[in-house]
Structure formats: C-alpha cells, structure tokens
Amino acid sequence: MPSFDIASEVDKVELKNAVDNANREVTTRFDFRNVEARIELKDLTVTLTSESEFQVRQLQDIFNSHCAKRNIDLAGTEMPDEPIHSGKLHSLPITFKQGIEQPVAKKIVKLLKDQKLKVQASIQGDKVRVTGKKRDDLQQAIAVLKQSDIEQPLQFENFRD
CATH class of the missing domain: 3.30.70.860 (Alpha-Beta Plaits)
Incomplete structure (x- = not known):
C-alpha cells in the first residue's frame, strides 16, 4: 500500500550556512562599523544582538534574506514581537520548531x-x-x-x- x-524539520547545515553568510555580510557593511552586532546559532535558536533596536531589525532583514537564499522557511519560527533589552544591548531570539x-x-x-x-x-x-x-x-x-x-x-x- x-x-x-x-x-x-529545518536543515541544520543550511541554517548554519545562512548564519555564517549573514555574519560575513554584517562585518562588511558600513552601517555596522564600530558597532557590536552579531548573529549566533545555538541548538535551533538564532540570536540577533546589537546596540539598538533599529540595528536588530536590520540584522533580522539580513538574516531573513540569507534564509530565503538557502530555502529555509521562516514560517515555523517563534520570536517575540519586540527585541529584548538588557544593559546596552538589544537581542532578538528566533527559535526554529522541529x-x-x-x-x-x-x-x-x-x-x-x-x-x-x-x-x-x-x-x-x-x-x-x-x-x-x-x-x-x-x-x-x-x-x-x-x-x-x-x-x-x-x-x-x-x-x-
């Protein structure tokens, strides 16, 4: 029968590649010079961290575009509406569901x-x-x-x- x-399921290798490529783009962009901005992957959670909420949203756009290039669907993700503010940094955790x-x-x-x-x-x-x-x-x-x-x-x- x-x-x-x-x-x-999310392809973990493609997700890691998307994070690496997005980080590479952040290091070359002029608007992120001398700014603490990073995209980290731990387990199936991607954390976007920067000094302002606006920059976190820019990191999110960069990450989303690299995910689209790698055929990673962001429909099955969980993320808060607003970035989390702690100290001088803002962060936005994006959790992928498996x-x-x-x-x-x-x-x-x-x-x-x-x-x-x-x-x-x-x-x-x-x-x-x-x-x-x-x-x-x-x-x-x-x-x-x-x-x-x-x-x-x-x-x-x-x-x-």
Whole structure:
C-alpha cells in the first residue's frame, strides 16, 4: 500500500550556512562599523544582538534574506514581537520548531478527512503518515496540504509504492 510521511524539520547545515553568510555580510557593511552586532546559532535558536533596536531589525532583514537564499522557511519560527533589552544591548531570539506538534498534526488529519480523499492519516510521534490505495490519491493529498494555511513548513518524505 503506498504511503508517505509528513514532517517539519529545518536543515541544520543550511541554517548554519545562512548564519555564517549573514555574519560575513554584517562585518562588511558600513552601517555596522564600530558597532557590536552579531548573529549566533545555538541548538535551533538564532540570536540577533546589537546596540539598538533599529540595528536588530536590520540584522533580522539580513538574516531573513540569507534564509530565503538557502530555502529555509521562516514560517515555523517563534520570536517575540519586540527585541529584548538588557544593559546596552538589544537581542532578538528566533527559535526554529522541529517536528509537527500534536495540535498541528490533528489539523492535518482533519484537513485530509474533510477533503474526502481516499487516504488515511495517522499521527506517529512528530510526523504524520498518510496511506492510500493509489499513488494518485497520495499526490492529491500532497497538493491539498501545499494549498492549506498550515503555519509550519512541511516536507513530504518516504514516499513508497
């Protein structure tokens, strides 16, 4: 029986490359000369730090553009609305989510059931497995999920006939 898995993961190597390239750009930019500004990656949290809130927002734009070049979707991130102020520095932590959380997984299963497709979806940990009798049904399910308004980036893997 054909099946595939729906996952939501961030490519850690591409994320590290995006951070490195953004830091390289910050060191060459004139408006960041003699200013303490840095972009750090620890686990799956990127921290943008600078001396003013405006500069933190500029760092965010630089980082976002480098993520776009590396095909890293920022839809599945958590960040505060305002930068955190401590001492003379402002910082903005951006946390990338790994895996599909239970409420989002239930939303995916409900979406597939509401479309009346001939597929079954089951939650397996932080992934959702979709099975069906025909390959075409699974491809329809992928198309429906790509059109949906789920706030997390989804990858479709393990497609088996």
